[in-house]
Amino acid sequence: MAMVKEKNMLKKIILSITLFLLPLLALAQNTEEIEWINKLDTKAIATFGDAKRLFYSTFPDLSKQQSNTIKLLNQYKDDAPLKRGMIAAIIARELNLKGSLFYMLTGLERYACRACIAEGIMSANSSENDLISGPELLDIMIQAKIAKEGN
């Protein structure tokens, strides 16, 4: 009888602890993205994985629809240093940029880069092989979002 009582007591304690911790867990998840973004803002060289994660959270609906974009998002390893051409290709494909015809025809990342420059998403004085820093990746994604929404 005493054992059953103890078990019930233990269950109640576990339940109350869980109920107490649940909101805290929810808050942690809520700020986890912010902390990751601000950590990315200090990175000297971003990775392809960073670009992938940021892209998925910036365009959550679109990227699920386009299988070609998903193919591009799985083209490189997550820990590969991010080059301008890699992210340009994904953006040009996803946003269907006006100047991305040659990229669609040839598949060369340099044309995707040119299309992004023409739309003001990327700066002009750069090549597709340049490595991208965290702040630059954030900058590109902000501009891509603006271009998509037509601000």
Added chain:
Amino acid sequence: MKHFFVVIFLSGSLLCASNSFAEITVIKVQGTAAYRDGNKWSPLKEKMKLPEGVKISTGANSYAIVSLNSLNHTVKIEPLSMLQIYSQETTNKTNTHIGLKRGQITANVPKNESVKTIFKVSTPVATSSVRGTEERITYGEKTGMIVEVLRGSIEATNRFGRSNVISGKQKFMQISNSANSRNILSTVRSISIVSVNGHGLTSEETATSQYSEEDQTGSPDGDTGTLFENISKNATVTINLQWPW
């Protein structure tokens, strides 16, 4: 002695009145937004009061709208942005200073003749001052600072003290490694003027012709005939100029 305390009290009250902090209140939050609370980030919630000098950061696909004082000066903080807000308010003066580290904000500063309004948005490359205006400001490491005026007019000054007053469809664009901002009409000019190469083709048409047959380089309205060289002909072009907008 009694007079001395009265004077101290009055000057203290005056000092407090001249530097009273405005109430920074969160109006709306969509998605993930947080403010710096000591050493950690805490989630931003609607109707929350924020302290002077608060740092706010928004996540991807998220935004927050914050009221900066009792005069309904508001700022919409767009996705992936980070900023710091200083806002002070007295009965006849408001002084708001926003430091934009990255991202985009839309500031709305309704005109109020009876209150002296100072509203500045600074980035590492330039500062914009507004009065009775709605403006959109973007800053990124490579793209620099871009100020668009949605309503009214603003003055934007770069780090070298060179300023531009802009309104309408003009844009202030300042990149970090340049002493001068770009022409305020450069974005309008770039969509108004199309450079035409040989055969009367634009750059895009010339590039397309490399991948297509010769007879497919005509106009998009169905004229796909071959273009002849060295034929000069007069043409009439109607231009409708609207200035200012």
